[in-house]
Amino acid sequence: MGLQPLEFSDCYLDSPWFRERIRAHEAELERTNKFIKELIKDGKNLIAATKSLSAAQRKFAHSLRDFKFEFIGDAETDDERCIDASLREFSNFLKNLEEQREIMALSVTETLIKPLEKFRKEQLGAVKEEKKKFDKETERNYSLIDKHLNLSAKKKDSHLQEADIQVEQNRQHFYELSLEYVCKLQETQERKKFEFVEPMLSFFQGMFTFYHQGHELAKDFNHYKMELQINIQNTRNRFEGTRSEVEELMNKIRQNPKDHKRASQFTAEGYLYVQEKRPPPFGSSWVKHYCMYRKAAKKFTMIPFEHRSGGKLGDGEVFFLKECIRRHTDSIDRRFCFDVEAADRPGVSLTMQAFSEEERRQWLEVLGGKEALFPSFNRAIIPRPEGSAQLDKMGFTILRKCIHAVETRGINDQGLYRVVGVSSKVQRLLSMLMDVKTCNEVDLENSIDWEVKTITSALKQYLRSLPEPLMTYELHGDFIVPAKSGSPESRVNAIHFLVHKLPEKNKEMLDILVKHLTNVSNHSKQNLMTVANLGVVFGPTLMRPQEETVAALMDLKFQNIVVEILIENHEKIFRTPPDATLPEPGPLSAPPNAPPRQSKRQGQRTKRPVAVYNLCLELEDGDRPNLPKEDTPPSSLDSLSSPSPMTAAALGPPGPDRNHLLTDGGSSGDWASTAPSQARSSTVQWLNPQSPTTPSCSPAVTPPSPKLSPFPLSLPAAVVDKPPESVISRKARAVYPCEAEHSSELSFEIGAIFEDVQTSREPGWLEGTLNGKRGLIPQNYVKLL
Numbered sequence: 001m002g003l004q005p006l007e008f009s010d011c012y013l014d015s016p017w018f019r020e021r022i023r024a025h026e027a028e029l030e031r032t033n034k035f036i037k038e039l040i041k042d043g044k045n046l047i048a049a050t051k052s053l054s055a056a057q058r059k060f061a062h063s064l065r066d067f068k069f070e071f072i073g074d075a076e077t078d079d080e081r082c083i084d085a086s087l088r089e090f091s092n093f094l095k096n097l098e099e100q101r102e103i104m105a106l107s108v109t110e111t112l113i114k115p116l117e118k119f120r121k122e123q124l125g126a127v128k129e130e131k132k133k134f135d136k137e138t139e140r141n142y143s144l145i146d147k148h149l150n151l152s153a154k155k156k157d158s159h160l161q162e163a164d165i166q167v168e169q170n171r172q173h174f175y176e177l178s179l180e181y182v183c184k185l186q187e188t189q190e191r192k193k194f195e196f197v198e199p200m201l202s203f204f205q206g207m208f209t210f211y212h213q214g215h216e217l218a219k220d221f222n223h224y225k226m227e228l229q230i231n232i233q234n235t236r237n238r239f240e241g242t243r244s245e246v247e248e249l250m251n252k253i254r255q256n257p258k259d260h261k262r263a264s265q266f267t268a269e270g271y272l273y274v275q276e277k278r279p280p281p282f283g284s285s286w287v288k289h290y291c292m293y294r295k296a297a298k299k300f301t302m303i304p305f306e307h308r309s310g311g312k313l314g315d316g317e318v319f320f321l322k323e324c325i326r327r328h329t330d331s332i333d334r335r336f337c338f339d340v341e342a343a344d345r346p347g348v349s350l351t352m353q354a355f356s357e358e359e360r361r362q363w364l365e366v367l368g369g370k371e372a373l374f375p376s377f378n379r380a381i382i383p384r385p386e387g388s389a390q391l392d393k394m395g396f397t398i399l400r401k402c403i404h405a406v407e408t409r410g411i412n413d414q415g416l417y418r419v420v421g422v423s424s425k426v427q428r429l430l431s432m433l434m435d436v437k438t439c440n441e442v443d444l445e446n447s448i449d450w451e452v453k454t455i456t457s458a459l460k461q462y463l464r465s466l467p468e469p470l471m472t473y474e475l476h477g478d479f480i481v482p483a484k485s486g487s488p489e490s491r492v493n494a495i496h497f498l499v500h501k502l503p504e505k506n507k508e509m510l511d512i513l514v515k516h517l518t519n520v521s522n523h524s525k526q527n528l529m530t531v532a533n534l535g536v537v538f539g540p541t542l543m544r545p546q547e548e549t550v551a552a553l554m555d556l557k558f559q560n561i562v563v564e565i566l567i568e569n570h571e572k573i574f575r576t577p578p579d580a581t582l583p584e585p586g587p588l589s590a591p592p593n594a595p596p597r598q599s600k601r602q603g604q605r606t607k608r609p610v611a612v613y614n615l616c617l618e619l620e621d622g623d624r625p626n627l628p629k630e631d632t633p634p635s636s637l638d639s640l641s642s643p644s645p646m647t648a649a650a651l652g653p654p655g656p657d658r659n660h661l662l663t664d665g666g667s668s669g670d671w672a673s674t675a676p677s678q679a680r681s682s683t684v685q686w687l688n689p690q691s692p693t694t695p696s697c698s699p700a701v702t703p704p705s706p707k708l709s710p711f712p713l714s715l716p717a718a719v720v721d722k723p724p725e726s727v728i729s730r731k732a733r734a735v736y737p738c739e740a741e742h743s744s745e746l747s748f749e750i751g752a753i754f755e756d757v758q759t760s761r762e763p764g765w766l767e768g769t770l771n772g773k774r775g776l777i778p779q780n781y782v783k784l785l
Helices: 016-048 053-066 078-097 108-149 157-208 214-220 222-255 357-367 393-409 423-434 452-464 476-484 488-499 504-522 531-542 556-568 570-575 597-603 647-651 656-664
Strands: 268-277 284-294 299-306 317-326 337-342 349-353 730-734 753-759 765-770 773-778 782-784
Touching: 016 053, 016 108, 016 157, 053 078, 078 157, 078 222, 108 157, 157 222, 222 531, 222 556, 268 299, 268 357, 317 357, 337 357, 393 423, 393 452, 393 504, 423 452, 452 531, 476 488, 476 556, 488 556, 488 570, 504 531, 504 556, 504 570, 531 556, 556 570, 753 773, 753 782
Parallel strands: none
Antiparallel strands: 268 284, 268 349, 284 299, 299 317, 317 337, 337 349, 730 753, 730 782, 753 765, 765 773
């Protein structure tokens, strides 16, 4: 479990646990700040003295290996896991590179030092400044409350009213500052992953040119380099989508904080001042407690907590309520007071003071006092207001009409569905489409009055206006589970099963829409709307939780992955029934997390120096995969619509070779595609990807996955650990089909006979000849004769 999300609604409660969560976030950012500071120092040492280069690299590698990103929520996407693992990958690279000491590039300052200093100054420094303001306002707010509550009730009403207004204004200012600080904390936690790792990637790119074997090393590392760049870009895109949703939620809570209180196990909770009586002549004192009450059991819990003493939590007390009595100001020199009597403490009465008259009335109503005038604190999920859009015949007409117009007029428009239309025009078009009288009169295909972006925005607005999301509240959590864990094939199987649990109308409309989105992604070379980009756009549109919280918004990235899987596997999911032999997916049967894809590289040679380098390098003709253009799924290309500083140069011009590389290193959605290497058996149990019916990709020595191309057969002697073992040539028969994804591999069908089969330098692979061509064969796909 990572850091717990900071809920905006908790800013108004300001509970001890909320303060504990804030301190955890602050400690993590401070740890990151110290780590980046040390990393910058190490980088400067690399430039300062070549004699200390080896020692600095070892320390640098050690620091990278030990650092681990924390994440908000209970799971990470595949892209985030790849980014997390990238620091360990970089550490391994440095250990190998240390054997070939060379002069470090002077560009280290520009590629590593300055970006990290900028991030540390602009992001982490900004958090520190916000923390100072927050701590100062906390001290001021609660000091003013203490002073205010000590005012005598005998003062003039005008004086008391003026004091009340001043305290309320100060409290509102404190809540505003608390909301901003919480938002900034979580934004920086999410931002640091890509803004920290991207300079590291640039740093490794710069190092390459200073090594004599740079060209060969770049080819070896090409797949990982491209995958990581796409992982970073996908994470950045999802961050932008999540940030806008979080800001929208924050604004909603700012406007109506009482309407967005989270469901709680307590009937009421909040701060009360409790009078502690002392023997004469010491009088009494008032101590602030965080109080919680369960009405069903009449159980009252109170815990002393003082914000100004560093948030020290005292020992709690529990008693069972007998009765509650309102205190009048003529019996005590304090306002907003009431007495509670404990059933298990005969004769003991506690006097408590609320922060305001309204809060006292709420407590009295919950505790059964005489002033039961206001609704209780009992929180419930607030249903979303139903819009005028319905999942009926008119809705299907709107959907088909918009889709047909988009595919006829604008299938190649750049940023399709991502570029939004003018709000007034969108609302006018949607109103006309939803009106039975005017729907048939609207001509979307030929009329110049309606731009394509207006039509796409109206379609999205219709889907968002449904009383319930298309993929339903009931199945929302079930869809999220497989996106968080499991192998690519298990995810497809689980979502396949869940789609067929949707109501018939929902499934029918989802089928129509996803088929259209598949067509859009097939034109991604022109419109730049890849599967990953469509997932970002339609994830929040097709799926949303019933209760809006920060924790729920952190699952937006997994909603995107579900939509990506739907698009990439449309034919299988909607045209075939789910396998009845597979167990029903659910939270209790979720498969374990799949390892990051690059972890499969562990089976390669450990002493071979590897590095990342200029993303602008073109593959030489001899290294380009011999794939026809139409065989490359365009949906695997990542979008350049919102590139990072080096994305445009990284991905280069589109083409068959680029597409192939991007397919190999696609996003989490691409990873779950039905490429031949991942769909070689239709009877694989989603909970047991290594079932007997599936060709295992994990023999005693883990072979590289067919999706990760092995290294070339002809390698310089300097980078080979040892020559291949002397093995007598034998024949072998294919027991599973395989499609090559690299020029050094062989494609074959079941029953193919290989000649002159020998052990390969690549662990888990064999070398053999088929139809006069020699290449690599997965060892667990054949049987020796």
